Amino acid sequence: MDLSSASSDELLYELQKSKNLLEKHLRQTVCFLAYPSGSFNDQVIAAAKRCGYSAALTTEPGLCRPGDNPFKLKRIRISRSQDLGSLNFA
DSSP states (O other): OOGGGGGGHHHHHHHHHHHHHHHHHHTTTOOEEGGGGOOOHHHHHHHHHHOOOOOOEEEEEEEOOOOOOSSSEEEEEOOOOGGGGOOOOO
């Protein structure tokens, strides 16, 4: 689902429903969200906060730095064949 094109009601329903299902299945609090297909906007961020998420992951490549918006966290893509020694976190 493209969350960035959903209505406010749809957003709250989808985000809360998925959070509740995961928490029930895992028997622990779910604090983090990964935006489906990396699609998000300010309305999605507001809904995620309202549903109780603490942070969210985008599909944007890069490192996270102190002070970054916790609802716009970047990722580093690592393939199965990649040697961890090849990563440079500087």
